[in-house]
Amino acid sequence: MDPVTQLLEDVLADVRGEDAGAVADYIPELARADASRLALAVTGPAGGTIAVGDADAEFSIQSISKPFVFALVLDALGRDEVLRHVGVEPSGEPFNAISLEESTGRPANPLINAGAIAVTGLVPGTDLEERSARIVAGLSAFAGRSLTVDEDVYASESATGERNRALAHLLRSYDILHGDPHVSVEAYFRQCATLVTVTDVSVMAGTLAFGGRNPVTGEKVISARTARDVVSLMTSCGMYDGSGSWLLRVGLPAKSGVSGGILALAPSQFGVAVMSPRLDVHGNSTRGRLVLERLSDELGMHVFDQHTAIATPRVSVEHDSDGTMRVGLEGELSFSGAERVLAALRGIEVAADVPHLVVDVRGLSQLHPAALAVLRAQVGRLGGEVRVD
Known part of the structure; x- marks a missing residue:
């Protein structure tokens, strides 16, 4: 097992025994989730993804869809037009609160x-089918593969969604939502019922991390x-009304969903996703939060950590x-930086008469442990060594 996979497996093992929180039950289909499931995936700048745990398990994307549909609408209509319909301030309230500006x-x-x-209501479409198809196609572009809607979850959301319908009609009364509120809210239910895996979500997070370019397909999804x-x-x-604590402890842009998924990203470094169905009082995955706290510390991911290159x-x-090829590194080497260095090494054609390869990391101002582990393992496979001191 390579060292990064082992690191991720170890993090899951450390939190697997935590059983705080409860599966969401206000949507009947979500109440049927296997509470023991736990999965983690990380996607790097070259599109490589490492996934561990129950990585093949599909779950409905729920509120993780929100930033991506917002992105699609922003790209289509522009910031000024979108912000006529929705603000950008923390609500400090639960996800289903009626947080509307008085004026x-x-x-x-x-x-x-x-x-x-309100944002889903801005997605072009003459009817529910067309609007829903546009949303799923957009989410699929972020994930790098075709996604589908779980019709059972959609039916369950629709059958229990009276509060969301009330919100839609309230928005219509303020002329924030145009057209039939029914179409907007049902499209929103279908959006939330889209099926994903942790690998999908980590690729989606990576697309945001790398400036709108999908790291797997290379497609420029948004600007x-x-x-x-x-x-x-x-x-x-x-992270709803837990966003302040999240930023302090984990320090990553993130979005959670009530099916137990969390996506997070380190800008220009990688996207990460975790799934575990038990939720805390804010509606965020309890074990997912613990996993990402650990990763933030061990991989140096906090957005406000001091970094150079x-x-x-x-x-x-x-x-x-004597023929030794010496590769020197300077600056800071992070997990994503290690992937780029290895890609560069693989691109160097080492002549047959080169007896040895040395990667010298003594010029680095900061070296993250996970990056060193990856570098040592891969350089060793090339028959070389990493010189630390």
Whole structure:
């Protein structure tokens, strides 16, 4: 097992015994979830994904869909037009709260239900089928594969969604929502019922992390400015009324969903996703939060950690008189930086008469342990060594 996979497996093992929280039961289909499930995936800048745990298990995306639909609408209509319908301030209230501006009726932000319904109402479409198809196609572009809607989850959401219908009609009364509220709210239910795996969600997070470019397909899904706007919003509003504590402890832009998924990202570094169905009082996965706290500490992911050239360490190549190829690194080497260094090494054609390869990391100002483990393992496979001291 490679060292990064082992690190991720160890993190899951450490939190697997935690049983705080409860599965969401206000949507009957979600109450049937296997509470023991736990999965984690990380996607790097070159599109490589490592997934551990119950990584093949599908779950409905729920509120993790909100930043992506917001991104699609931002890209299509522009920031000014979208912000006429929804704000960008933290609500400090639960996800289903009625958080509307007194003067305008705008929802506080697009990551609570009222704001998400307003945003879904801006997706072009003459009827429910067309609007839903556009949303699923957009989510699929972020994931890098075709996604589908779980019709049982959709039916369950629709059957129990009277509060969301009330929010839609309230938004219509303020002229925030145009057209038939029924179409907007049902499209929102179908959006939330889209099926994903942790690998899908980590790729989606990676697409935001890398300026709107899907790291697996290479497709430019949204503009870099839109990606930046969405990541900024996630930083302050993504974890509902637990967003402040999240930013302090984990320090990553993130978004959770009541099926137990959480996505997070380190800008220009990687996307990460975790799934575990038991939720805390804020509606966020309890074990998912613990996993990402651990990863933030161990991989140096906190957005406010001090960094230099985190994603692109400087690489120099020299040949010693005895034929040794010496690769020197300077700057800071993070997990994603290690992947880029390895890609560069694989691109160097080492002549047959080169007796040895040395990767010298003594010039680095900061070296993250996970990056060193990856580098040692891969350079060892090339028959070389990593020189630390």
